[in-house]
Amino acid sequence: MVALHKTPNPGLALHIDNLSHAFHLDGTPLPVLENVSLDVEPGEFVALLGPSGCGKSTLLRLVAGLEPADRGTLQGDGQPIEGPDPTRVVVFQDPTLYPWRRVWDNVALGLQAQGVLSAQRPRVDAALAKVHLTEFARAWPRQLSGGMAQRVALARALVNEPRLLILDEPLGKLDSLTRIAMQKELIELWQRQGYTALLVTHDVEEALLLANRIIVFSERPARIRAEIRVDRNYPRKRDDPYLVQLRGEILGLLGLGEA
């Protein structure tokens, strides 16, 4: 096991300074992000929490380079982020697998897009093995359950050995049992690969189980309301009194009181 273990791909350092962004609906700007500043250390797991529709997903799109930001600084390892790059990979809430490709070919997508697939086919097999789906390599996406599809999407991201994994509510549509299993898998993969992870979630408990640090956002336009460090080793327990207490604090910050 140890012999097979690669040198972990070092995580990306993310530097966000005074970032503001607006949508334009019928000509009137609708601010979604306002003066957001955030530094993420290499290999850190940061969760973004906030009311739904507050602009967290927009922040992820900017970090991924899918859209240019209106104002502010956005840097990965000191270099400005100007477009998408396979070192920063997104896993979306919907698996968005291509239905016309078999599972294996879906996972191979990134390597094929970068033109290195023919030389690096074993990487696809390895990524499928990481999410325990080797047997489903020849299946069509429509034949998979929701959890399996999301694990394929995870493998499709990991095969590129990203330095920053951007997780946009990846478990949001899964049933609670699958969720718990996949939270464990996410932690194990992150610990093994050493990438930096940025997770948007609506689930306070999920953020507490996974993240080193939780950023709580306000209503739209999103501003950072609080930063909470979660000082616990992995694997964490759901009923850890420390986590339960943090959960209460965070729900208070979100205006939901002692729920």
Add this chain to the structure above:
Amino acid sequence: MSSADLTQTQAAAPAEPIRVGWRPALAVLAWLAAGLVTRFYPDFTRHWPLTDGVANGEVALAVLIGMLALVAPRSERLAQRLRYLAPWLIALGLAFTLWELLTAKLGILPMPFFAPPQTLIAVYFNDWPRLLDSLWHSALLLGSGVILGAIFGFIAGVSIGWSSAIGYWLHPVLRILGPVPSTALLPLCFFLFPSSWSASVFLIALATWFPVTVLTWSGVASVDKAYYDVARTLGAKPGFLIFRVAIPAALPHVFVGLFMGLGASFSTLVVAEMMGVKSGIGWYLQWAQGWAAYANMYAALLVMALACSGLISALFKVRDRLLAWQKGAVKW
């Protein structure tokens, strides 16, 4: 546990004969009736050639169905096939009997316009070189037009769907020229083009081009934007987005367009052959009508129906292969 169940049912199977039902017996009777009526019922006006031949064929079919029904209990597949086909076999046997009675035997339908079955068979016997030649010329003309139209339609559809600059120029052309029935342009094209053949290729291509373009375009335009986001974050360049994302995602629409285009091309083909091109099935129909050779017309119509249906079936076969990833697509 389950394997034990399986061996048990397998062991039990031979004891129980596979049921074929009583319908094949009715089919035998229906075809026997057709044969006997054709052979022994006196003709109304004149004796048609090949009457005995058709009668023999019908009786032979009855015997064949009977033999298959006797063998069927030994083969599950054959029995299933026979059970499935039996209602159609009965109906066709009755239809042939009725057709024979209404035309040759009782003369209820006016004679030169409604031909009895034996005259159609006679046409295939006597006139097959000309029919085959017509079919070949039609295929050549249709193939040239449809392939050109499909290629240009596909390219135009992808371009309009992808690039707004190309869309700016092509879209108005599509909107003005597309809905015009291509047969309406026939007189114009016959003097604009050097030959009636090239004019017809152009019109068939045009008839195919319009639906293929519109549906390819709508297919490309309706691709989920998230598919592009995924590919872009994984390092895809624009070429990859077009050829590996947009086109495969649009392919189901493209096939609907090809289906519609093929249908439109058939009618353009026939009109073009009737009006200008001096060969092909459409020309044959026109020619048969000019000579009041109605049996030839029916025979040619039947050939055409089978050929067109075969082409559509082939298209669906190709689609089923290429779109195996789709579930529950329309079956032809």
